[in-house]
Amino acid sequence: MTIRRLPLAALATLSSLSLVLTACSSDDEDASSSAGATASVAGDTGVSVNQASYPVTFTSPWGDSTLEEAPTRIATIGYKDADILASLGEVPVLMGDSTLNQEVWTVDAFAGAEPEKTFTYADDGSIDIEQLAAAEPDLIVASQMDLSDNYDELSKIAPVIAAETEDDISGNWQQTLTSLGEALGKQADAAQVIEDTTQAAATVREEHPEFDGKSISMLNYFGLDTIRYLNAAGTDAAKLMESIGFTTIDGSDGFGSDNISAERLDDTAADVMVILDNSQGQIDDLLSNPTFQAIPAVQEGRVLVIHNKAFDTGESAFTVNDDDEQQKGNLAWALGYPGPLSTQWALETLAPLLKNTVEGTSADDSQ
Template identity: 30%
Template sequence: MPSAPPRRRRIALPALAALAALVLAGCAAPADAEGETAATSLLPAAEGTTSYPLEIDTWAGSTTLEERPERIAVIGFSTNLDVVEVLDVTPVYTMTEESEWAWRDPEWFASIETIDTATRRDPTNFEGIAATRPDLIIALNYVWEQADFDKLSAIAPVLEYEEQAGDQADWRAGQQLVGDVLDLGAAATTAIEEADAAIEEVAAAHPGFAGKTTTIATDYGAQYDFEYYTPTGGTAESVMLDLGFAPNPLAERFVADPVISDENLALLDGDALIVIYSDEETRQARESQPLFQAIPAVAEGRYASLAASPDNELLLDPEGQEFENATWVLRRGASAASLPWAVEVIADQWLAGVELE
C-alpha cells in the first residue's frame, strides 16, 4: 500500500482550468414544475445538525463545503454507492458496477441521472463527472494519487478518508462520515445500527461460532499469491468476530505480509478453515499438496473448499454445489448494505458443512 502524502491545503492548479471551466456553465439544477430545484428530490430533508460552511480533511488536502451538497457524484467501489443508497440519497453520476450485487436496489440504481459506461477499472472520466455539475464527489478509499485528487477537486469538493485505508477501511466510519457531511448523521447512525442488528441476529442463530477461531484464505493460482484473508485488525477478521468467532492468534503473523508460503501452510489452522480458489485447477493443485492435507482443519474435515465459477459470480464446492460469492464484502465491499447479506451467505452456505459444535 502506498504511503499517504503529507497533508496540505487544496490549491486550484492552473493546469486544471479546462476541467474547472466545465463546471462554470450552469451550476444550478434545473427547476421543476413547482419552481423547486430538481436537486431537492435527490436527498432527504436535512436533519439540521451539520453546520455549513463545513471543512473536510482528507489524506490529500482540505476543502470546504460552503453549503449542503445536493448534486453528488459517486466514484469508486460498490461501498460508495452503498453509503448513499442506505441514506435514500440519489447521486447524479456513478460508474457501471462490475457485478449485479445482490443487495443493490435495481430501481434505485436505474434512477441515477448519469450511469457512466466506465467501471472502476477504467480511467476516471473527469469530463463526464464535470458534465453532471456535482457539488460533492464521494470517492472514499478510491483516490490514491495526488494528481487525480487535484483533478477531481477542480470539479467539486472531494470526500475521501483522512488516511488512505485500503483493505483496512472501517465501514462504520465511512457510513457515518457521509451521513454527517450530508446533514444526515442520524440516518447514518440508524443504518449502522440496523446492519449491526442484522449481523447479531445471524450470530445468535449460530451459537456454535462463539469462541471458535476461523481462518479465511484466498488462493489466486500459481502465477499469483496464496493470501491470508483474515489478518489481525483487518475488515475480514472484524466481520468474523461480529459473527461470534474469537480472534485467531495465528492471524497476527500475516499483518505485515499476507502471503502464505509453502513453509508456513501450517499457520492456516483454526477451528474452521475457508479457502477460496480462483478456479478449479488452482483448487486441485493446492489440495494435492501433502503439507496442505496435513493442516489439522483440513485433515479433520473442518474445512470449506470453494472455487470461483468461470464468470466469478458464484463459488463451487468440490461436488459442484453452488454458493453465493461474498468474498468481496469481506474486504473493500463491506458496508451497511452488503454485510447483512454477506454474513448470511458465510454462516448458512460457506460454513454449513463445517462441524463446529
C-alpha cells in the same frame, strides 16, 4: 489521464488501496478548505433527527475538503462506496459498472433507478479521471484508498470524502457512512443503518454460539502463486467475522497485501478455513497441496470453499464446495469489500455455510 487502482485480479485485498494519478487537466479551484464543521466519526453521531448544516468539512490525512451545500451529484469511485451511498437511499451519478454486474444488494437498494454514468476499471485497475470530471460531481466518495499522491487533484473536481485517518484506509465503512450522513443531512439515517447492521451481526452471533472463540482464516485464492489473506487484523473483513464471534489469528496483520507462498500456508492455520476461489479451475492445486492438507482444520473437514463464478462466466453467482448449484450474488465481493448492505447480505448468506463448516460437515467436499 487516469487514476490507477488495484486490478480486479486483486479483488478483496483489504490492505491499503492506492490511486496513482498519471495526469490531470482540471483547472478548477482547489475545493480543499478547513472551514466549517468537521464530519463526525462512526459511533459518535449523537443525533436523533436528520439535520442539514453547511458548510461541512471532511478531514483526511492528506487535507480537508469542505462542502458548501447539499450535494446532488455524488460520484463513488471505490468498490464499496455505491453500497454505502445506496444504504441512505441515494443513487450515485457515477460508479463502476462492476457494481451493476456484481452487487445485487446495491442494485436492489436502487429500486429500479440507475446511475447517470458508469465507468469500467481497466485491466490494470486504472480509472479515467476525465470520465470522473465529465460526470460533474459535486461530491466524490473515495473510501479505503491511499490518496497521498492525488488527493489535491481529486479535490479540484469536487469535495472528497476519504479516510479520516491512516488506519481507516484498511477499512471503516462506518466512518464513510457517517460522513455521507453529514453531507446529505441524513445523520439519523446513517446512524440507523449502522445500528441495523450491528444488530444483524448480533443476531447471527446469538443464533450461532458455535462460532464463539473459533479462529478463522479467509484466503483469496487465484492460484498457488496468487494467494492473499483477506481478514487480516483491523480490516473490515476481520471486524465482520469478529462481530459474529470468530477470532482473528495471531500475526495476521503481517501478511499485508503480499501474496502468501504455498510454503507459508501453514502460517494461516485456523479452526475454520474459508477459501474464496477465483482461480478459474485451479482449486485442486490448493486442496491437494501438502502444506495445506497438513492444516488440522483441513484434515478435519472444517474448510469452506466458495467458488466465485464472476471470473468463470461473468455472473454474479457462486457455488459451495463440490455442490454445482449456483447461488445468486458475488459473496467473495461482499466479503472483500463490505459495506452496510453487503454486510447484511453476506451475514444472511454465509451464516448457514459457516455453521456446517464449523461442525465439520463439509469434510468430504474439501478434501
